[in-house]
Amino acid sequence: MTIRVWDYLAEYENEREDILDAVDTVFRSGRLVFGPSVSGFEEEFAAYHGAAHSVGVDNGTNALVLALRALGIGPGDEVVTVSNTAAPTVVAIDQVGAKPVFVDVRESDYLMDVTQVEGVLTARTRCLLPVHLYGQCVDMPALQELADRHDLAVLEDCAQSHGARQHGRIAGTTGRAAAFSFYPTKVLGAYGDAGAVVTNDAEVDAGLRRLRYYGMEEQYYVVQTPGHNARLDEVHAEILRRKLRRLDGYLEARRRIAARYAEALADTDLVLPQVTPGNEHVYYLYVVRHPRRDAILHALEAHGISLNVSYRWPVHTMSGFAPLGYAKGTLPVTEALADEIFSLPMYSSLTRERQDKVIDALREVLRTV
Structure with a gap:
């Protein structure tokens, strides 16, 4: 699975x-x-x-x-x-x-x-x-x-x-x-x-x-x-x-999942999501950051965990938008993120068992990559 x-x-x-x-x-x-x-x-x-x-x-x-x-x-x-x-x-x-x-x-x-x-x-x-x-x-x-x-x-x-x-x-x-x-x-x-x-x-x-x-x-x-x-x-x-009618329930579930990730991964070298003061985050995605992102994603595949990157290619670097004239290096933070961010599983029906498997596998992979 x-x-x-x-x-x-x-x-x-x-x-x-x-x-x-x-x-x-x-x-x-x-x-x-x-x-x-x-x-x-x-x-x-x-x-x-x-x-x-x-x-x-x-x-x-x-x-x-x-x-x-x-x-x-x-x-x-x-x-x-x-x-x-x-x-x-x-x-x-x-x-x-x-x-x-x-x-x-x-x-x-x-x-x-x-x-x-x-x-x-x-x-x-x-x-x-x-x-x-x-x-x-x-x-x-x-x-x-x-x-x-x-x-x-x-x-x-x-x-x-x-x-x-x-x-x-x-x-x-x-x-x-x-x-x-x-x-x-x-x-x-x-x-x-x-x-x-x-x-x-x-x-x-x-x-x-x-x-x-x-x-x-x-x-x-x-x-x-x-x-x-x-x-x-x-x-x-x-x-x-x-x-x-169930939207507020979905939001509560996502926040509970995010809180578990935050607690379980706080002592790792992942950069975890920061909630900006005044914001109430709904965690459409739970986006983390690590300089060895691609190695981590590859290693997690062996554990049966397939994650996603949002977004691996900034829009200004796509060939379809080359006529806009944005050279590499124009948006340095955006470009750095594209090399380092990835998303952990996040949906309101994500079970505790599956979340635990993700957490345990991720902690193991972070020790070895």
Whole structure:
């Protein structure tokens, strides 16, 4: 039996009756598209965030793309973000014709170094796109203050931070809009692709609803601005409604697992995750750091443990983004992390037995590599 960084099967067994009932509910409803499950999930997801609006879409990448378009970001504009992120963050910027501009991340928490942002602003900068990576928030008070001074939109990438908080404020409610992914591995995951955008801005909400439906007003079938086919479907929406009611339980379980890792590995030479003061971490990933990362991962394979690196290749080093002109060494912290970080298994249904096996194997490997 291989222990992997993520596995949904135990969770599915625990929730199987409810998940299958969700599917049956949709199939018996007579509405497979834009029915009560989508509208219900949108209302409930907005309410969870204390936000005015939530718009369901087909995946997290399109949540970013449509949000950028609804914010008026397009060709000739610049969007400031980070390279230590999943490629879709940057792909979305490229999709709307804008230019990604990178700043480095902090050594302490691997999140956007907000102190670097002002130094890369130009007359073409229109949006700041912080990524709440691994389960905790970028310094949003400082970033929003900067955005307000320069009249910039803030779009939060919350794909990895469902339920995270900063100074009591839930992730996704500081900026003008926030994009979420419900890819199966996420803290709140569907059984396939799904996404949403949360906003308190009625104009952004209206724009999103048009853009996800070809650019049409739903009742008129008249394209106002050419959009996308990016609808959240009823089945995923109904499953997400059920799982949203369990989200706080998932977060508690992840924090318990993280606490066990922290206690059991505190005396090793691994660099363990640091929770930034004011943050409530949700541990989408439990990311550790070690200069002999690759040797450790190889040795763990012999113990039946297959781990993951998020992310081995910074976006600015990928060939697809070479035209941006970021030479090696431009973002030194991001590049150093790419050689040293890896993720331990983290999901709410991870058993104590499996966690113990990971801990014991990792401690043994650290003594020998």
